[in-house]
Amino acid sequence: xxxxxxxxxxxxxxxxxxxxxxxxxxxxxxxxxxxxxxxxxxxxxxxxxxxxxxxxxxxxxxxxxxxxxxxxxxxxxxxxxxxxxxxxxxxxxxxxxxxxxxxxxxxxxxxxxxxxxxxxxxxxxxxxxxxxxxxxxxxxxxxxxxxxxxxxxxxxxxxxxxxxxxxxxxxxxxxxxxxxxxxxxxxxxxxxxxxxxxxxxxxxxxxxxxxxxxxxxxxxxxxxxxxxxxxxxxxxxxxxxxxxxxxxxxxxxxxxxxxxxxxxxxxxxxxxxxxxxxxxxxxxxxxxxxxxxxxxxxxxxxxxxxxxxxxxxxxxxxxxxxxxxxxxxxxxxxxxxxxxxxxxxxxxxxxxxxxxxxxxxxxxxxxxxxxxxxxxxxxxxxxxxxxxxxxxxxxxxxxxxxxxxxxxxxxxxxxxxxxxxxxxxxxxxxxxxxxxxxxxxxxxxxxxxxxxxxxxxxxxxxxxxxxxxxxxxxxxxxxxxxxxxxxxxxxxxxxxx
Amino acid sequence: xxxxxxxxxxxxxxxxxxxxxxxxxxxxxxxxxxxxxxxxxxxxxxxxxxxxxxxxxxxxxxxxxxxxxxxxxxxxxxxxxxxxxxxxxxxxxxxxxxxxxxxxxxxxxxxxxxxxxxxxxxxxxxxxxxxxxxxxxxxxxxxxxxxxxxxxxxxxxxxxxxxxxxxxxxxxxxxxxxxxxxxxxxxxxxxxxxxxxxxxxxxxxxxxxxxxxxxxxxxxxxxxxxxxxxxxxxxxxxxxxxxxxxxxxxxxxxxxxxxxxxxxxxxxxxxxxxxxxxxxxxxxxxxxxxxxxxxxxxxxxxxxxxxxxxxxxxxxxxxxxxxxxxxxxxxxxxxxxxxxxxxxxxxxxxxxxxxxxxxxxxxxxxxxxxxxxxxxxxxxxxxxxxxxxxxxxxxxxxxxxxxxxxxxxxxxxxxxxxxxxxxxxxxxxxxxxxxxxxxxxxxxxxxxxxxxxxxxxxxxxxxxxxxxxxxxxxxxxxxxxxxxxxxxxxxxxxxxx
Numbered sequence: 001x002x003x004x005x006x007x008x009x010x011x012x013x014x015x016x017x018x019x020x021x022x023x024x025x026x027x028x029x030x031x032x033x034x035x036x037x038x039x040x041x042x043x044x045x046x047x048x049x050x051x052x053x054x055x056x057x058x059x060x061x062x063x064x065x066x067x068x069x070x071x072x073x074x075x076x077x078x079x080x081x082x083x084x085x086x087x088x089x090x091x092x093x094x095x096x097x098x099x100x101x102x103x104x105x106x107x108x109x110x111x112x113x114x115x116x117x118x119x120x121x122x123x124x125x126x127x128x129x130x131x132x133x134x135x136x137x138x139x140x141x142x143x144x145x146x147x148x149x150x151x152x153x154x155x156x157x158x159x160x161x162x163x164x165x166x167x168x169x170x171x172x173x174x175x176x177x178x179x180x181x182x183x184x185x186x187x188x189x190x191x192x193x194x195x196x197x198x199x200x201x202x203x204x205x206x207x208x209x210x211x212x213x214x215x216x217x218x219x220x221x222x223x224x225x226x227x228x229x230x231x232x233x234x235x236x237x238x239x240x241x242x243x244x245x246x247x248x249x250x251x252x253x254x255x256x257x258x259x260x261x262x263x264x265x266x267x268x269x270x271x272x273x274x275x276x277x278x279x280x281x282x283x284x285x286x287x288x289x290x291x292x293x294x295x296x297x298x299x300x301x302x303x304x305x306x307x308x309x310x311x312x313x314x315x316x317x318x319x320x321x322x323x324x325x326x327x328x329x330x331x332x333x334x335x336x337x338x339x340x341x342x343x344x345x346x347x348x349x350x351x352x353x354x355x356x357x358x359x360x361x362x363x364x365x366x367x368x369x370x371x372x373x374x375x376x377x378x379x380x381x382x383x384x385x386x387x388x389x390x391x392x393x394x395x396x397x398x399x400x401x402x403x404x405x406x407x408x409x410x411x412x413x414x415x416x417x418x419x420x421x422x423x424x425x426x427x428x429x430x431x432x433x434x435x436x437x438x439x440x441x442x443x444x445x446x447x448x449x450x451x452x453x454x455x456x457x458x459x460x461x462x463x464x465x466x467x468x469x470x471x472x473x474x475x476x477x478x479x480x481x482x483x484x485x486x487x488x489x490x491x492x493x494x495x496x497x
Numbered sequence: 498x499x500x501x502x503x504x505x506x507x508x509x510x511x512x513x514x515x516x517x518x519x520x521x522x523x524x525x526x527x528x529x530x531x532x533x534x535x536x537x538x539x540x541x542x543x544x545x546x547x548x549x550x551x552x553x554x555x556x557x558x559x560x561x562x563x564x565x566x567x568x569x570x571x572x573x574x575x576x577x578x579x580x581x582x583x584x585x586x587x588x589x590x591x592x593x594x595x596x597x598x599x600x601x602x603x604x605x606x607x608x609x610x611x612x613x614x615x616x617x618x619x620x621x622x623x624x625x626x627x628x629x630x631x632x633x634x635x636x637x638x639x640x641x642x643x644x645x646x647x648x649x650x651x652x653x654x655x656x657x658x659x660x661x662x663x664x665x666x667x668x669x670x671x672x673x674x675x676x677x678x679x680x681x682x683x684x685x686x687x688x689x690x691x692x693x694x695x696x697x698x699x700x701x702x703x704x705x706x707x708x709x710x711x712x713x714x715x716x717x718x719x720x721x722x723x724x725x726x727x728x729x730x731x732x733x734x735x736x737x738x739x740x741x742x743x744x745x746x747x748x749x750x751x752x753x754x755x756x757x758x759x760x761x762x763x764x765x766x767x768x769x770x771x772x773x774x775x776x777x778x779x780x781x782x783x784x785x786x787x788x789x790x791x792x793x794x795x796x797x798x799x800x801x802x803x804x805x806x807x808x809x810x811x812x813x814x815x816x817x818x819x820x821x822x823x824x825x826x827x828x829x830x831x832x833x834x835x836x837x838x839x840x841x842x843x844x845x846x847x848x849x850x851x852x853x854x855x856x857x858x859x860x861x862x863x864x865x866x867x868x869x870x871x872x873x874x875x876x877x878x879x880x881x882x883x884x885x886x887x888x889x890x891x892x893x894x895x896x897x898x899x900x901x902x903x904x905x906x907x908x909x910x911x912x913x914x915x916x917x918x919x920x921x922x923x924x925x926x927x928x929x930x931x932x933x934x935x936x937x938x939x940x941x942x943x944x945x946x947x948x949x950x951x952x953x954x955x956x957x958x959x960x961x962x963x964x965x966x967x968x969x970x971x972x973x974x975x976x977x978x979x980x981x982x983x984x985x986x987x988x989x990x991x992x993x994x
Binding site: 058059060095096097098099100101102105106108110111113115166167168169170173230232234236237240264266464465475478479482489 | 555556557592593594595596597598599602603605607608610612663664665666667670727729731733734737761961962972975976979986991
């Protein structure tokens, strides 16, 4: 089935809105006659909402799941085109991501992942283009260059952050790390600038922006260090945990397991195409008003709405000042992720950075399509932001500019297909994965996590561990479902925890 | 409360059987009138059984939990003496252990862990004693020595196992790794012997035996590589994931969360001091006979009994040949773990290996007790096995022999307390954590994992990932509960998954 989300472009069909996905839900609702009152209404069917809804339903609650889109997955979903998976949002998973991997094992999907990289085919090099240079190197040299640059950037304590952030799940556990949240990535680069070679600086900046999707000035250095700590304080961990393993059939196959299991419990009602407009907390329970005017009642609500979208929902009573301030600040990630299918078969083992002058600055060969073409995934962000659908020739140029023909076959790349989701223009995302500007977390992490009466706020945006990741979404959905189930148990005298 | 498990010795009181633990359950049973039939009976209240029982109860099943001991935790539990936690079995956890960390986050215990090491206090060195040498070195030199030795041992493919075991959760995913399971650790040492310095060889052998608790001949090289892969193919990961972070108040505080949550569901019946003797599968359900003759009926059984103990339970119909063969072979881990409280206050930052002539070959400073004494945890195993309670003077000598007085204060160590659990003599363990001899896994991993009619076999001993660890136990309990719940849903027409 085809979601209205996402875009594809081919020379034959031109630009088309909407791409097929296993995550599309049909029919869009299973509500026959609305319950008088649900135990809990979950707002948002990304991984966080799916986890919360599934856990609550499995543990006996009557659950209503509301979602503005026509599909599950939120900011993480895959399209399947001619049987080939393009990851529209989040992609990579790893067994070092506790919540994700627990679910992968639980669903017996540990054999359903494959490696993004294949450095054994065709053009085996890394290409680095800046306004001042254009060089190629082996992937081993690429790794050495990136490791060196990232080590310099993260080595704030002589042990690459290990001392200053010993326990990454308790974000500000060590008070000594707090000042790092007042620094931007640019501030930190300025501190070490004299130690960086031009190549190191270019790949470092591109790597930072690949993580944050913001600008160097709007990227919290502490949050970058948090990612680094989660990856085991090493470049090898950075590679392994962030961009190596993905679902062979696309991650919507993963999200479906959550949804299908929740549906099978027969305690899940759901309605897609149902954006929520207003949440009223009457003390004894909540009343949710959808944009179409329908009202739903429940004892509790779990809002799995991302930070950048929360401002579009009205609350009665209003949200407390701290949460409102966090919403006002928002996160900074405006990543542009463009999949390009290239007729050049030899680029499977290619990687490249073209920075800072190109709209897409980081790209890797990520697969071979059924047509035998090379699939390259390309990333841009706030620093040179584009709306890929707005000017296809420009988007194609941004893809082509990653490759210097002289460095492979002497011909330009031939683009057979583009696939992407414009996260910045998406009213239910208003950006890609969460990345905080300086001071957002130290000032408002607790605000973002706090419940508001009968409404529990759960989202990867304020997870403790893999904040911004699928993993953080599952972490948060787990937390919210448990909190609400305990509430309901207490209300109904069913338990004592 | 005091468990009958474990021993303590002090100069004042001498040897005493039984130590206090938060894991002791009182009253031992909550069965008022036995149900005619439970949905599932779970046999064993270690982490695997606890997880299975909790998940099944939370998801609506009527659960009976039977346990031979007077406490939860199985091979992983902590004693609390004067408010200080001694870990009797498994100790360390890390956020790279998916199932464990998911639960730690779910129970909001991420702030309840602390680091075992503290290299800032008193005697800051590593001591290496062999029959031929006695040396001390800094902890940095210790790390370099161990990293070098382990790198040589694991570097079977030029990338420290990364190529040959790319996906550690699918154990024999890469056929090229299969031959490694026919090798013992001794075989592998023989291959690289000429590259090892005497120091490297000593610390390597001691490290291998610290992992396996067997002998070099009975330790599967493949399983060692599996551990290494799970740790990210590096010595730093080995340290981080295996022996760094522990529960400040002891891990029985963790196990209690599972048990208490299951009890609070009001769907858990339990009976401790209830060893199971016989499991009869009547096709429509199972009948469990306890050693005391009581019988219990359920639609399904989850046996969380360890491999080395399974032979003591009779089955009707009998277990299939493959499972019986695996039971006949058993695992090889006969780790001896002895906690020593030393009046020498300066040994907190000390670590040491005394090998192969000492009964305890590996030890680390692990804490400071309320009395201000140093707590050192010491490990031995099959290679020079002792029953610590059988000859206390010998056990004390084995502790003392780890320390060369000339290397710290010139005095001998003063032992104020010993605490330990004799896992080898424990009828419900018959060994410590699972470690396989060569060929057990390649021949019988699937046999061990297979269900037998209405009996699902779940245990960390045959987990996919952190096999032998708390994490593997939770993995397996999760798998078993889901499998049984789906069975019951189908039987009762409650779901369709």
